[in-house]
Amino acid sequence: MTGSDAELVKADFSHLYNRPDPRDYVRTLSRLDYEIPDRARPVFETIFAAMRSAGAVGDEPLRVLDLCCSYGVNAALLCCDLDLEDLVDRYSSPELQDLATDELCTADKEYYATRLVPDAVRVRGLDAAANAVAYACRVGLLVNGWAENLETDPASTELASDLDQVDVVICTGGIGYITERTLTQVARTRPGRPAPWLAAFVLRQYSYEPISAALSHHGMVTEQLHGISFPQRRFASDSEREAALRAVTKRGLDPSGYEEAGRYYADFYLSRPGNDSRIPVDSLLATVMP
Numbered sequence: 104m105t106g107s108d109a110e111l112v113k114a115d116f117s118h119l120y121n122r123p124d125p126r127d128y129v130r131t132l133s134r135l136d137y138e139i140p141d142r143a144r145p146v147f148e149t150i151f152a153a154m155r156s157a158g159a160v161g162d163e164p165l166r167v168l169d170l171c172c173s174y175g176v177n178a179a180l181l182c183c184d185l186d187l188e189d190l191v192d193r194y195s196s197p198e199l200q201d202l203a204t205d206e207l208c209t210a211d212k213e214y215y216a217t218r219l220v221p222d223a224v225r226v227r228g229l230d231a232a233a234n235a236v237a238y239a240c241r242v243g244l245l246v247n248g249w250a251e252n253l254e255t256d257p258a259s260t261e262l263a264s265d266l267d268q269v270d271v272v273i274c275t276g277g278i279g280y281i282t283e284r285t286l287t288q289v290a291r292t293r294p295g296r297p298a299p300w301l302a303a304f305v306l307r308q309y310s311y312e313p314i315s316a317a318l319s320h321h322g323m324v325t326e327q328l329h330g331i332s333f334p335q336r337r338f339a340s341d342s343e344r345e346a347a348l349r350a351v352t353k354r355g356l357d358p359s360g361y362e363e364a365g366r367y368y369a370d371f372y373l374s375r376p377g378n379d380s381r382i383p384v385d386s387l388l389a390t391v392m393p
């Protein structure tokens with residue numbers, strides 16, 4: 104749906120995506136109650152637990168790639184004893200406002216290190232915004248970071264080789280910016296290994312069909328989690344709301360109880376290699392259902 108009515112009317116936050124540090128990004132999006140990373144965390148953690156109990160990764164920490172990782176918000180929530188409200192409080196606190204980026208970086212490195220949970224997953228990140236990726240690496244949230252745009256370019260040799268190591272790919276708030284052009288480069292079979300699992304939250308206004316169709320050519324089976332959609336954030340304007348209502352209605356979805364009430368909602372999709380798909384996603388994630 105890239106280039107659609109809904110895409111064109113969606114508020115443009117791209118000026119916040121590549122700042123030297125996360126303060127403006129976190130503060131601005133928190134004013135719109137941005138919440139998808141918090142909502143996504145229990146889903147991702149349940150998937151990680153299922154992969155571990157299936158013996159997919161042995162005793163090693165799970166290797167996660169966060170697509171459109173930005174400043175490492177998902178990594179912070181998955182690896183540290185923190186929720187989004189903690190990050191909003193931190194990056195809005197008056198004591199941190201006057202710090203230079205280098206000073207904030209030093210403080211953040213300690214902040215995250217002291218909150219690391221035992222046996223945390225190891226997160227790599229990919230985002231087109233080089234400053235955001237660099238910050239997340241400097242403060243220790245990402246073990247590896249890649250500032251590449253796979254919509255326009257093939258993955259570098261170094262990134263391609265790192266992708267060979269990944270067990271699972273996650274994405275919040277990224278689909279729409281990235282399409283099957285990016286996803287087929289990261290969720291693909293590797294030498295001697297099947298493709299990684301891909302767990303993505305996708306605004307209801309976007310069809311996931313082009314992505315799931317492209318992934319099926321790589322032996323991946325995609326399922327949508329039924330019975331639940333996840334709030335992403337409040338609309339920034341009436342025109343955003345109207346465009347989203349039109350777009351979801353055009354897709355045959357009913358906006359009442361969802362977008363009509365003033366927020367974007369995302370659906371969850373899981374793509375797995377055919378041999379890993381015996382347990383349906385609705386059963387796998389039964390415990391996260393309300």
Ligand SMILES: C[S@@+](CC[C@H](N)C(=O)[O-])C[C@H]1O[C@@H](n2cnc3c(N)ncnc32)[C@H](O)[C@@H]1O
Binds near residue numbers: 173
């Ligand atoms: C709404 S933010 C979501 C960030 C983060 N996942 C979260 O939920 O907080 C969208 C992100 O997509 C990134 N992005 C946009 N186009 C991209 C592309 N072609 N390739 C990789 N990242 C892209 C932006 O730089 C930005 O960090």
